[in-house]
Amino acid sequence: MSICLAVDIGGTKIAAALVDCTTNHIIERHQIATPQSQQPAIFSTALTSLLMPLAPQADFVAVASTGIINHGILTALNPDNLGGLNRFELVDDIQRITQLPTHAINDAQAAAWYEFISLNSNNNATNMLFITISTGIGGGLVLNRQLQTGARGISGHIGHTVVDMNGPMCGCGRQGCIEKVASGTAIGELGSALFKRPCNGQQVYQLALEGNKDAMKIIHSSAAAVAELIANLTISLDLDAVVIGGSVGLAPHYCEYIQQYLNEKPELYRPHIIPAQSGGDAGLLGAAHWFARQENHT
Ligand SMILES: [Zn+2]
Incomplete structure:
Protein backbone atom coordinates (compact mmCIF):
# COMPACT_ATOMS: atom_id res chain seq x y z
CA MET A 1 0.00 0.00 0.00
CA ALA A 110 -6.07 19.59 -8.41
CA ALA A 111 -9.76 20.15 -7.60
CA ALA A 112 -10.60 19.87 -11.33
CA TRP A 113 -8.92 16.46 -11.48
CA TYR A 114 -10.83 15.26 -8.41
CA GLU A 115 -14.13 16.48 -9.87
CA PHE A 116 -13.27 14.69 -13.12
CA ILE A 117 -12.57 11.32 -11.49
CA SER A 118 -15.65 11.69 -9.25
CA LEU A 119 -17.77 12.57 -12.27
CA ASN A 120 -16.45 9.73 -14.36
CA SER A 121 -17.62 7.01 -12.03
CA ASN A 122 -21.07 7.60 -13.58
CA ASN A 123 -20.41 9.79 -16.61
CA ASN A 124 -18.34 9.59 -19.78
CA ALA A 125 -16.94 13.12 -19.95
CA THR A 126 -13.79 13.49 -22.08
CA ASN A 127 -13.25 17.25 -21.97
CA MET A 128 -14.21 18.93 -18.72
CA LEU A 129 -13.78 22.42 -17.30
CA PHE A 130 -13.98 23.10 -13.57
CA ILE A 131 -14.82 26.69 -12.59
CA THR A 132 -14.71 27.89 -9.01
CA ILE A 133 -16.49 31.20 -8.41
CA SER A 134 -15.65 32.42 -4.93
CA THR A 135 -13.68 35.47 -3.70
CA GLY A 136 -11.81 35.02 -7.01
CA ILE A 137 -12.49 32.91 -10.10
CA GLY A 138 -10.26 29.95 -10.86
CA GLY A 139 -10.41 26.83 -12.92
CA GLY A 140 -8.88 23.65 -14.21
CA LEU A 141 -9.10 21.85 -17.53
CA VAL A 142 -9.20 18.15 -18.31
CA LEU A 143 -8.78 17.45 -22.04
CA ASN A 144 -8.75 13.96 -23.53
CA ARG A 145 -9.07 12.69 -19.94
CA GLN A 146 -5.76 14.32 -18.92
CA LEU A 147 -5.39 17.19 -16.48
CA GLN A 148 -3.82 20.18 -18.23
CA THR A 149 -1.20 21.94 -16.11
CA GLY A 150 0.58 23.76 -18.95
CA ALA A 151 4.22 24.44 -19.82
CA ARG A 152 4.40 27.18 -17.16
CA GLY A 153 1.70 25.87 -14.80
CA ILE A 154 -0.84 28.44 -16.03
CA SER A 155 -3.44 26.21 -17.71
CA GLY A 156 -6.97 26.79 -16.42
CA HIS A 157 -6.48 30.34 -15.07
CA ILE A 158 -9.78 31.38 -16.63
CA GLY A 159 -10.44 34.09 -14.03
CA HIS A 160 -8.17 36.32 -16.10
CA THR A 161 -9.97 36.05 -19.41
CA VAL A 162 -11.45 39.42 -20.40
CA VAL A 163 -15.23 39.84 -20.53
CA ASP A 164 -15.37 43.66 -20.57
CA MET A 165 -12.61 45.54 -22.39
CA ASN A 166 -13.69 48.77 -20.64
CA GLY A 167 -14.03 47.08 -17.26
CA PRO A 168 -12.04 47.68 -14.06
CA MET A 169 -8.26 47.20 -13.95
CA CYS A 170 -7.20 43.78 -12.66
CA GLY A 171 -4.11 43.06 -10.54
CA CYS A 172 -2.82 40.85 -13.36
CA GLY A 173 -2.36 43.93 -15.60
CA ARG A 174 -5.39 43.55 -17.89
CA GLN A 175 -8.70 45.38 -17.88
CA GLY A 176 -12.09 43.74 -17.32
CA CYS A 177 -11.04 40.19 -16.36
CA ILE A 178 -14.03 38.06 -15.39
CA GLU A 179 -12.67 37.87 -11.83
CA LYS A 180 -13.08 41.68 -11.56
CA VAL A 181 -16.63 41.53 -12.96
CA ALA A 182 -18.29 38.35 -11.67
CA SER A 183 -16.49 36.98 -8.56
CA GLY A 184 -17.82 37.21 -5.00
CA THR A 185 -15.47 40.17 -4.43
CA ALA A 186 -16.81 41.91 -7.56
CA ILE A 187 -20.42 41.24 -6.48
CA GLY A 188 -19.62 42.86 -3.11
CA GLU A 189 -17.97 45.89 -4.76
CA LEU A 190 -20.87 46.39 -7.19
CA GLY A 191 -23.34 46.10 -4.30
CA SER A 192 -21.36 48.57 -2.16
CA ALA A 193 -21.40 51.13 -4.99
CA LEU A 194 -25.11 50.62 -5.68
CA PHE A 195 -26.37 50.59 -2.08
CA LYS A 196 -23.85 53.26 -0.97
CA ARG A 197 -22.70 51.20 2.03
CA PRO A 198 -19.98 48.57 2.41
CA CYS A 199 -21.28 45.08 1.73
CA ASN A 200 -19.68 41.78 0.77
CA GLY A 201 -20.69 39.33 -1.91
CA GLN A 202 -22.59 37.12 0.51
CA GLN A 203 -24.73 40.05 1.73
CA VAL A 204 -25.56 41.10 -1.83
CA TYR A 205 -26.49 37.49 -2.66
CA GLN A 206 -28.74 37.30 0.41
CA LEU A 207 -30.51 40.53 -0.65
CA ALA A 208 -31.09 38.99 -4.09
CA LEU A 209 -32.56 35.86 -2.51
CA GLU A 210 -34.90 38.10 -0.48
CA GLY A 211 -36.20 39.62 -3.72
CA ASN A 212 -34.17 42.86 -4.01
CA LYS A 213 -34.26 43.57 -7.74
CA ASP A 214 -31.01 45.60 -7.87
CA ALA A 215 -29.09 42.85 -6.04
CA MET A 216 -30.67 40.28 -8.34
CA LYS A 217 -29.39 42.23 -11.38
CA ILE A 218 -25.82 42.04 -10.02
CA ILE A 219 -26.09 38.26 -9.47
CA HIS A 220 -27.59 37.78 -12.93
CA SER A 221 -24.86 39.81 -14.63
CA SER A 222 -22.28 37.60 -12.86
CA ALA A 223 -24.02 34.40 -14.04
CA ALA A 224 -24.38 35.84 -17.57
CA ALA A 225 -20.63 36.59 -17.71
CA VAL A 226 -19.79 33.06 -16.54
CA ALA A 227 -22.20 31.65 -19.16
CA GLU A 228 -20.38 33.64 -21.90
CA LEU A 229 -17.04 32.29 -20.67
CA ILE A 230 -18.41 28.74 -20.70
CA ALA A 231 -19.77 29.20 -24.23
CA ASN A 232 -16.42 30.59 -25.48
CA LEU A 233 -14.45 27.72 -23.95
CA THR A 234 -16.95 25.11 -25.10
CA ILE A 235 -16.63 26.18 -28.73
CA SER A 236 -12.82 26.42 -28.39
CA LEU A 237 -12.20 23.13 -26.59
CA ASP A 238 -15.30 21.01 -27.34
CA LEU A 239 -16.18 20.66 -23.66
CA ASP A 240 -18.81 18.10 -22.77
CA ALA A 241 -19.08 18.94 -19.08
CA VAL A 242 -18.54 22.02 -16.93
CA VAL A 243 -18.41 21.57 -13.15
CA ILE A 244 -19.24 24.66 -11.09
CA GLY A 245 -17.84 25.14 -7.57
CA GLY A 246 -17.04 27.88 -5.04
CA SER A 247 -19.19 29.76 -2.54
CA VAL A 248 -20.89 31.82 -5.29
CA GLY A 249 -21.02 28.96 -7.81
CA LEU A 250 -22.79 26.70 -5.33
CA ALA A 251 -25.05 29.43 -3.87
CA PRO A 252 -28.80 28.81 -4.29
CA HIS A 253 -29.97 28.98 -7.94
CA TYR A 254 -26.63 30.26 -9.36
CA CYS A 255 -26.09 27.17 -11.56
CA GLU A 256 -29.71 27.51 -12.76
CA TYR A 257 -29.04 31.13 -13.79
CA ILE A 258 -25.95 30.02 -15.76
CA GLN A 259 -28.05 27.32 -17.43
CA GLN A 260 -30.75 29.88 -18.32
CA TYR A 261 -28.22 32.07 -20.13
CA LEU A 262 -26.69 29.08 -21.91
CA ASN A 263 -30.16 27.91 -23.00
CA GLU A 264 -30.46 31.10 -25.06
CA LYS A 265 -27.50 29.96 -27.18
CA PRO A 266 -27.31 27.39 -30.00
CA GLU A 267 -26.91 23.81 -28.81
CA LEU A 268 -23.18 23.53 -29.66
CA TYR A 269 -22.44 26.14 -26.99
CA ARG A 270 -24.18 24.20 -24.22
CA PRO A 271 -22.18 21.59 -22.25
CA HIS A 272 -23.62 19.77 -19.24
CA ILE A 273 -23.54 22.08 -16.21
CA ILE A 274 -22.87 20.11 -13.04
CA PRO A 275 -22.55 21.47 -9.47
CA ALA A 276 -19.26 20.39 -7.79
CA GLN A 277 -19.69 17.39 -5.52
CA SER A 278 -16.34 17.00 -3.82
CA GLY A 279 -16.25 19.67 -1.12
ZN1 LIG B 1 -6.81 39.63 -14.48
Missing part, protein backbone atom coordinates in the same frame (compact mmCIF):
# COMPACT_ATOMS: atom_id res chain seq x y z
CA SER A 2 1.37 3.38 -1.00
CA ILE A 3 0.68 6.49 1.11
CA CYS A 4 0.69 10.05 -0.18
CA LEU A 5 1.25 13.07 2.01
CA ALA A 6 -1.15 15.54 0.37
CA VAL A 7 -0.84 19.27 1.13
CA ASP A 8 -3.34 22.00 0.25
CA ILE A 9 -1.95 25.55 0.55
CA GLY A 10 -4.55 28.32 0.49
CA GLY A 11 -4.71 31.99 1.48
CA THR A 12 -6.34 31.26 4.86
CA LYS A 13 -5.41 27.65 5.69
CA ILE A 14 -2.84 24.95 4.98
CA ALA A 15 -4.19 21.38 5.20
CA ALA A 16 -2.11 18.20 5.17
CA ALA A 17 -3.39 14.63 4.98
CA LEU A 18 -2.12 11.10 4.64
CA VAL A 19 -4.00 9.55 1.71
CA ASP A 20 -4.22 5.84 0.93
CA CYS A 21 -3.39 5.73 -2.81
CA THR A 22 -5.27 2.48 -3.41
CA THR A 23 -8.63 3.78 -2.15
CA ASN A 24 -7.89 7.54 -2.40
CA HIS A 25 -9.27 7.97 1.12
CA ILE A 26 -7.88 10.23 3.84
CA ILE A 27 -6.31 8.33 6.77
CA GLU A 28 -5.31 11.33 8.87
CA ARG A 29 -5.78 15.08 8.36
CA HIS A 30 -4.35 18.21 10.02
CA GLN A 31 -4.82 21.91 9.35
CA ILE A 32 -3.18 25.18 10.36
CA ALA A 33 -3.89 28.84 9.58
CA THR A 34 -1.71 30.22 6.76
CA PRO A 35 0.85 32.55 8.40
CA GLN A 36 -0.18 36.12 7.69
CA SER A 37 3.47 37.17 7.48
CA GLN A 38 4.68 36.64 3.92
CA GLN A 39 8.28 36.06 4.96
CA PRO A 40 9.55 32.83 3.36
CA ALA A 41 11.27 31.69 6.60
CA ILE A 42 8.04 31.94 8.64
CA PHE A 43 6.08 30.10 5.95
CA SER A 44 8.73 27.39 5.83
CA THR A 45 8.66 26.96 9.64
CA ALA A 46 4.86 26.55 9.55
CA LEU A 47 5.17 23.90 6.82
CA THR A 48 7.82 22.08 8.85
CA SER A 49 5.64 21.85 11.98
CA LEU A 50 2.67 20.61 9.93
CA LEU A 51 4.50 18.09 7.71
CA MET A 52 7.23 16.63 9.92
CA PRO A 53 4.91 14.43 12.04
CA LEU A 54 3.23 12.99 8.92
CA ALA A 55 6.20 12.54 6.57
CA PRO A 56 7.64 9.30 8.08
CA GLN A 57 4.46 7.43 7.13
CA ALA A 58 4.38 8.68 3.49
CA ASP A 59 6.04 7.55 0.24
CA PHE A 60 5.75 10.85 -1.65
CA VAL A 61 4.25 14.35 -1.35
CA ALA A 62 1.56 15.89 -3.60
CA VAL A 63 0.87 19.60 -3.18
CA ALA A 64 -2.13 21.64 -4.35
CA SER A 65 -1.33 25.33 -3.92
CA THR A 66 -2.82 28.72 -4.57
CA GLY A 67 -0.92 30.65 -7.28
CA ILE A 68 0.93 29.31 -10.29
CA ILE A 69 3.34 26.41 -9.80
CA ASN A 70 5.95 26.92 -12.50
CA HIS A 71 8.47 24.07 -12.36
CA GLY A 72 8.02 23.78 -8.60
CA ILE A 73 8.30 27.52 -7.95
CA LEU A 74 5.33 29.44 -6.53
CA THR A 75 4.42 32.52 -8.60
CA ALA A 76 1.25 34.54 -9.23
CA LEU A 77 -0.48 36.41 -12.04
CA ASN A 78 -0.91 39.18 -9.49
CA PRO A 79 2.41 39.28 -7.54
CA ASP A 80 0.79 41.40 -4.79
CA ASN A 81 -1.23 38.36 -3.74
CA LEU A 82 1.85 36.47 -2.61
CA GLY A 83 4.09 39.30 -1.38
CA GLY A 84 7.36 37.80 -0.11
CA LEU A 85 6.30 34.32 -1.22
CA ASN A 86 6.42 35.24 -4.92
CA ARG A 87 9.10 32.99 -6.49
CA PHE A 88 9.16 30.78 -3.37
CA GLU A 89 10.83 27.43 -4.15
CA LEU A 90 7.89 25.41 -2.86
CA VAL A 91 8.78 21.94 -4.13
CA ASP A 92 12.45 22.17 -3.09
CA ASP A 93 11.47 23.43 0.36
CA ILE A 94 8.95 20.65 1.02
CA GLN A 95 11.39 18.08 -0.34
CA ARG A 96 14.01 19.35 2.10
CA ILE A 97 11.54 19.21 5.02
CA THR A 98 10.11 15.76 4.28
CA GLN A 99 13.02 14.07 2.46
CA LEU A 100 10.39 12.68 0.07
CA PRO A 101 9.82 13.02 -3.70
CA THR A 102 7.58 16.09 -3.99
CA HIS A 103 5.28 17.33 -6.76
CA ALA A 104 2.97 20.36 -6.93
CA ILE A 105 0.14 21.76 -9.01
CA ASN A 106 -2.26 24.68 -8.67
CA ASP A 107 -5.17 24.05 -6.24
CA ALA A 108 -7.95 24.60 -8.82
CA GLN A 109 -6.16 22.20 -11.21
CA GLY A 280 -13.32 21.01 0.88
CA ASP A 281 -10.88 18.14 0.36
CA ALA A 282 -10.98 18.15 -3.47
CA GLY A 283 -7.54 19.85 -3.65
CA LEU A 284 -5.88 17.30 -1.32
CA LEU A 285 -7.50 14.27 -2.96
CA GLY A 286 -7.06 15.57 -6.53
CA ALA A 287 -3.33 16.21 -6.07
CA ALA A 288 -2.87 12.82 -4.34
CA HIS A 289 -4.68 10.92 -7.10
CA TRP A 290 -3.02 12.79 -10.00
CA PHE A 291 0.54 12.30 -8.73
CA ALA A 292 -0.08 8.71 -7.55
CA ARG A 293 -0.98 8.00 -11.18
CA GLN A 294 2.16 9.76 -12.47
CA GLU A 295 4.34 7.83 -10.02
CA ASN A 296 2.48 4.53 -10.52
CA HIS A 297 1.79 4.41 -6.80
CA THR A 298 -1.76 3.10 -7.30
Whole structure:
Protein backbone atom coordinates (compact mmCIF):
# COMPACT_ATOMS: atom_id res chain seq x y z
CA MET A 1 0.00 0.00 0.00
CA SER A 2 1.37 3.38 -1.00
CA ILE A 3 0.68 6.49 1.11
CA CYS A 4 0.69 10.05 -0.18
CA LEU A 5 1.25 13.07 2.01
CA ALA A 6 -1.15 15.54 0.37
CA VAL A 7 -0.84 19.27 1.13
CA ASP A 8 -3.34 22.00 0.25
CA ILE A 9 -1.95 25.55 0.55
CA GLY A 10 -4.55 28.32 0.49
CA GLY A 11 -4.71 31.99 1.48
CA THR A 12 -6.34 31.26 4.86
CA LYS A 13 -5.41 27.65 5.69
CA ILE A 14 -2.84 24.95 4.98
CA ALA A 15 -4.19 21.38 5.20
CA ALA A 16 -2.11 18.20 5.17
CA ALA A 17 -3.39 14.63 4.98
CA LEU A 18 -2.12 11.10 4.64
CA VAL A 19 -4.00 9.55 1.71
CA ASP A 20 -4.22 5.84 0.93
CA CYS A 21 -3.39 5.73 -2.81
CA THR A 22 -5.27 2.48 -3.41
CA THR A 23 -8.63 3.78 -2.15
CA ASN A 24 -7.89 7.54 -2.40
CA HIS A 25 -9.27 7.97 1.12
CA ILE A 26 -7.88 10.23 3.84
CA ILE A 27 -6.31 8.33 6.77
CA GLU A 28 -5.31 11.33 8.87
CA ARG A 29 -5.78 15.08 8.36
CA HIS A 30 -4.35 18.21 10.02
CA GLN A 31 -4.82 21.91 9.35
CA ILE A 32 -3.18 25.18 10.36
CA ALA A 33 -3.89 28.84 9.58
CA THR A 34 -1.71 30.22 6.76
CA PRO A 35 0.85 32.55 8.40
CA GLN A 36 -0.18 36.12 7.69
CA SER A 37 3.47 37.17 7.48
CA GLN A 38 4.68 36.64 3.92
CA GLN A 39 8.28 36.06 4.96
CA PRO A 40 9.55 32.83 3.36
CA ALA A 41 11.27 31.69 6.60
CA ILE A 42 8.04 31.94 8.64
CA PHE A 43 6.08 30.10 5.95
CA SER A 44 8.73 27.39 5.83
CA THR A 45 8.66 26.96 9.64
CA ALA A 46 4.86 26.55 9.55
CA LEU A 47 5.17 23.90 6.82
CA THR A 48 7.82 22.08 8.85
CA SER A 49 5.64 21.85 11.98
CA LEU A 50 2.67 20.61 9.93
CA LEU A 51 4.50 18.09 7.71
CA MET A 52 7.23 16.63 9.92
CA PRO A 53 4.91 14.43 12.04
CA LEU A 54 3.23 12.99 8.92
CA ALA A 55 6.20 12.54 6.57
CA PRO A 56 7.64 9.30 8.08
CA GLN A 57 4.46 7.43 7.13
CA ALA A 58 4.38 8.68 3.49
CA ASP A 59 6.04 7.55 0.24
CA PHE A 60 5.75 10.85 -1.65
CA VAL A 61 4.25 14.35 -1.35
CA ALA A 62 1.56 15.89 -3.60
CA VAL A 63 0.87 19.60 -3.18
CA ALA A 64 -2.13 21.64 -4.35
CA SER A 65 -1.33 25.33 -3.92
CA THR A 66 -2.82 28.72 -4.57
CA GLY A 67 -0.92 30.65 -7.28
CA ILE A 68 0.93 29.31 -10.29
CA ILE A 69 3.34 26.41 -9.80
CA ASN A 70 5.95 26.92 -12.50
CA HIS A 71 8.47 24.07 -12.36
CA GLY A 72 8.02 23.78 -8.60
CA ILE A 73 8.30 27.52 -7.95
CA LEU A 74 5.33 29.44 -6.53
CA THR A 75 4.42 32.52 -8.60
CA ALA A 76 1.25 34.54 -9.23
CA LEU A 77 -0.48 36.41 -12.04
CA ASN A 78 -0.91 39.18 -9.49
CA PRO A 79 2.41 39.28 -7.54
CA ASP A 80 0.79 41.40 -4.79
CA ASN A 81 -1.23 38.36 -3.74
CA LEU A 82 1.85 36.47 -2.61
CA GLY A 83 4.09 39.30 -1.38
CA GLY A 84 7.36 37.80 -0.11
CA LEU A 85 6.30 34.32 -1.22
CA ASN A 86 6.42 35.24 -4.92
CA ARG A 87 9.10 32.99 -6.49
CA PHE A 88 9.16 30.78 -3.37
CA GLU A 89 10.83 27.43 -4.15
CA LEU A 90 7.89 25.41 -2.86
CA VAL A 91 8.78 21.94 -4.13
CA ASP A 92 12.45 22.17 -3.09
CA ASP A 93 11.47 23.43 0.36
CA ILE A 94 8.95 20.65 1.02
CA GLN A 95 11.39 18.08 -0.34
CA ARG A 96 14.01 19.35 2.10
CA ILE A 97 11.54 19.21 5.02
CA THR A 98 10.11 15.76 4.28
CA GLN A 99 13.02 14.07 2.46
CA LEU A 100 10.39 12.68 0.07
CA PRO A 101 9.82 13.02 -3.70
CA THR A 102 7.58 16.09 -3.99
CA HIS A 103 5.28 17.33 -6.76
CA ALA A 104 2.97 20.36 -6.93
CA ILE A 105 0.14 21.76 -9.01
CA ASN A 106 -2.26 24.68 -8.67
CA ASP A 107 -5.17 24.05 -6.24
CA ALA A 108 -7.95 24.60 -8.82
CA GLN A 109 -6.16 22.20 -11.21
CA ALA A 110 -6.07 19.59 -8.41
CA ALA A 111 -9.76 20.15 -7.60
CA ALA A 112 -10.60 19.87 -11.33
CA TRP A 113 -8.92 16.46 -11.48
CA TYR A 114 -10.83 15.26 -8.41
CA GLU A 115 -14.13 16.48 -9.87
CA PHE A 116 -13.27 14.69 -13.12
CA ILE A 117 -12.57 11.32 -11.49
CA SER A 118 -15.65 11.69 -9.25
CA LEU A 119 -17.77 12.57 -12.27
CA ASN A 120 -16.45 9.73 -14.36
CA SER A 121 -17.62 7.01 -12.03
CA ASN A 122 -21.07 7.60 -13.58
CA ASN A 123 -20.41 9.79 -16.61
CA ASN A 124 -18.34 9.59 -19.78
CA ALA A 125 -16.94 13.12 -19.95
CA THR A 126 -13.79 13.49 -22.08
CA ASN A 127 -13.25 17.25 -21.97
CA MET A 128 -14.21 18.93 -18.72
CA LEU A 129 -13.78 22.42 -17.30
CA PHE A 130 -13.98 23.10 -13.57
CA ILE A 131 -14.82 26.69 -12.59
CA THR A 132 -14.71 27.89 -9.01
CA ILE A 133 -16.49 31.20 -8.41
CA SER A 134 -15.65 32.42 -4.93
CA THR A 135 -13.68 35.47 -3.70
CA GLY A 136 -11.81 35.02 -7.01
CA ILE A 137 -12.49 32.91 -10.10
CA GLY A 138 -10.26 29.95 -10.86
CA GLY A 139 -10.41 26.83 -12.92
CA GLY A 140 -8.88 23.65 -14.21
CA LEU A 141 -9.10 21.85 -17.53
CA VAL A 142 -9.20 18.15 -18.31
CA LEU A 143 -8.78 17.45 -22.04
CA ASN A 144 -8.75 13.96 -23.53
CA ARG A 145 -9.07 12.69 -19.94
CA GLN A 146 -5.76 14.32 -18.92
CA LEU A 147 -5.39 17.19 -16.48
CA GLN A 148 -3.82 20.18 -18.23
CA THR A 149 -1.20 21.94 -16.11
CA GLY A 150 0.58 23.76 -18.95
CA ALA A 151 4.22 24.44 -19.82
CA ARG A 152 4.40 27.18 -17.16
CA GLY A 153 1.70 25.87 -14.80
CA ILE A 154 -0.84 28.44 -16.03
CA SER A 155 -3.44 26.21 -17.71
CA GLY A 156 -6.97 26.79 -16.42
CA HIS A 157 -6.48 30.34 -15.07
CA ILE A 158 -9.78 31.38 -16.63
CA GLY A 159 -10.44 34.09 -14.03
CA HIS A 160 -8.17 36.32 -16.10
CA THR A 161 -9.97 36.05 -19.41
CA VAL A 162 -11.45 39.42 -20.40
CA VAL A 163 -15.23 39.84 -20.53
CA ASP A 164 -15.37 43.66 -20.57
CA MET A 165 -12.61 45.54 -22.39
CA ASN A 166 -13.69 48.77 -20.64
CA GLY A 167 -14.03 47.08 -17.26
CA PRO A 168 -12.04 47.68 -14.06
CA MET A 169 -8.26 47.20 -13.95
CA CYS A 170 -7.20 43.78 -12.66
CA GLY A 171 -4.11 43.06 -10.54
CA CYS A 172 -2.82 40.85 -13.36
CA GLY A 173 -2.36 43.93 -15.60
CA ARG A 174 -5.39 43.55 -17.89
CA GLN A 175 -8.70 45.38 -17.88
CA GLY A 176 -12.09 43.74 -17.32
CA CYS A 177 -11.04 40.19 -16.36
CA ILE A 178 -14.03 38.06 -15.39
CA GLU A 179 -12.67 37.87 -11.83
CA LYS A 180 -13.08 41.68 -11.56
CA VAL A 181 -16.63 41.53 -12.96
CA ALA A 182 -18.29 38.35 -11.67
CA SER A 183 -16.49 36.98 -8.56
CA GLY A 184 -17.82 37.21 -5.00
CA THR A 185 -15.47 40.17 -4.43
CA ALA A 186 -16.81 41.91 -7.56
CA ILE A 187 -20.42 41.24 -6.48
CA GLY A 188 -19.62 42.86 -3.11
CA GLU A 189 -17.97 45.89 -4.76
CA LEU A 190 -20.87 46.39 -7.19
CA GLY A 191 -23.34 46.10 -4.30
CA SER A 192 -21.36 48.57 -2.16
CA ALA A 193 -21.40 51.13 -4.99
CA LEU A 194 -25.11 50.62 -5.68
CA PHE A 195 -26.37 50.59 -2.08
CA LYS A 196 -23.85 53.26 -0.97
CA ARG A 197 -22.70 51.20 2.03
CA PRO A 198 -19.98 48.57 2.41
CA CYS A 199 -21.28 45.08 1.73
CA ASN A 200 -19.68 41.78 0.77
CA GLY A 201 -20.69 39.33 -1.91
CA GLN A 202 -22.59 37.12 0.51
CA GLN A 203 -24.73 40.05 1.73
CA VAL A 204 -25.56 41.10 -1.83
CA TYR A 205 -26.49 37.49 -2.66
CA GLN A 206 -28.74 37.30 0.41
CA LEU A 207 -30.51 40.53 -0.65
CA ALA A 208 -31.09 38.99 -4.09
CA LEU A 209 -32.56 35.86 -2.51
CA GLU A 210 -34.90 38.10 -0.48
CA GLY A 211 -36.20 39.62 -3.72
CA ASN A 212 -34.17 42.86 -4.01
CA LYS A 213 -34.26 43.57 -7.74
CA ASP A 214 -31.01 45.60 -7.87
CA ALA A 215 -29.09 42.85 -6.04
CA MET A 216 -30.67 40.28 -8.34
CA LYS A 217 -29.39 42.23 -11.38
CA ILE A 218 -25.82 42.04 -10.02
CA ILE A 219 -26.09 38.26 -9.47
CA HIS A 220 -27.59 37.78 -12.93
CA SER A 221 -24.86 39.81 -14.63
CA SER A 222 -22.28 37.60 -12.86
CA ALA A 223 -24.02 34.40 -14.04
CA ALA A 224 -24.38 35.84 -17.57
CA ALA A 225 -20.63 36.59 -17.71
CA VAL A 226 -19.79 33.06 -16.54
CA ALA A 227 -22.20 31.65 -19.16
CA GLU A 228 -20.38 33.64 -21.90
CA LEU A 229 -17.04 32.29 -20.67
CA ILE A 230 -18.41 28.74 -20.70
CA ALA A 231 -19.77 29.20 -24.23
CA ASN A 232 -16.42 30.59 -25.48
CA LEU A 233 -14.45 27.72 -23.95
CA THR A 234 -16.95 25.11 -25.10
CA ILE A 235 -16.63 26.18 -28.73
CA SER A 236 -12.82 26.42 -28.39
CA LEU A 237 -12.20 23.13 -26.59
CA ASP A 238 -15.30 21.01 -27.34
CA LEU A 239 -16.18 20.66 -23.66
CA ASP A 240 -18.81 18.10 -22.77
CA ALA A 241 -19.08 18.94 -19.08
CA VAL A 242 -18.54 22.02 -16.93
CA VAL A 243 -18.41 21.57 -13.15
CA ILE A 244 -19.24 24.66 -11.09
CA GLY A 245 -17.84 25.14 -7.57
CA GLY A 246 -17.04 27.88 -5.04
CA SER A 247 -19.19 29.76 -2.54
CA VAL A 248 -20.89 31.82 -5.29
CA GLY A 249 -21.02 28.96 -7.81
CA LEU A 250 -22.79 26.70 -5.33
CA ALA A 251 -25.05 29.43 -3.87
CA PRO A 252 -28.80 28.81 -4.29
CA HIS A 253 -29.97 28.98 -7.94
CA TYR A 254 -26.63 30.26 -9.36
CA CYS A 255 -26.09 27.17 -11.56
CA GLU A 256 -29.71 27.51 -12.76
CA TYR A 257 -29.04 31.13 -13.79
CA ILE A 258 -25.95 30.02 -15.76
CA GLN A 259 -28.05 27.32 -17.43
CA GLN A 260 -30.75 29.88 -18.32
CA TYR A 261 -28.22 32.07 -20.13
CA LEU A 262 -26.69 29.08 -21.91
CA ASN A 263 -30.16 27.91 -23.00
CA GLU A 264 -30.46 31.10 -25.06
CA LYS A 265 -27.50 29.96 -27.18
CA PRO A 266 -27.31 27.39 -30.00
CA GLU A 267 -26.91 23.81 -28.81
CA LEU A 268 -23.18 23.53 -29.66
CA TYR A 269 -22.44 26.14 -26.99
CA ARG A 270 -24.18 24.20 -24.22
CA PRO A 271 -22.18 21.59 -22.25
CA HIS A 272 -23.62 19.77 -19.24
CA ILE A 273 -23.54 22.08 -16.21
CA ILE A 274 -22.87 20.11 -13.04
CA PRO A 275 -22.55 21.47 -9.47
CA ALA A 276 -19.26 20.39 -7.79
CA GLN A 277 -19.69 17.39 -5.52
CA SER A 278 -16.34 17.00 -3.82
CA GLY A 279 -16.25 19.67 -1.12
CA GLY A 280 -13.32 21.01 0.88
CA ASP A 281 -10.88 18.14 0.36
CA ALA A 282 -10.98 18.15 -3.47
CA GLY A 283 -7.54 19.85 -3.65
CA LEU A 284 -5.88 17.30 -1.32
CA LEU A 285 -7.50 14.27 -2.96
CA GLY A 286 -7.06 15.57 -6.53
CA ALA A 287 -3.33 16.21 -6.07
CA ALA A 288 -2.87 12.82 -4.34
CA HIS A 289 -4.68 10.92 -7.10
CA TRP A 290 -3.02 12.79 -10.00
CA PHE A 291 0.54 12.30 -8.73
CA ALA A 292 -0.08 8.71 -7.55
CA ARG A 293 -0.98 8.00 -11.18
CA GLN A 294 2.16 9.76 -12.47
CA GLU A 295 4.34 7.83 -10.02
CA ASN A 296 2.48 4.53 -10.52
CA HIS A 297 1.79 4.41 -6.80
CA THR A 298 -1.76 3.10 -7.30
ZN1 LIG B 1 -6.81 39.63 -14.48
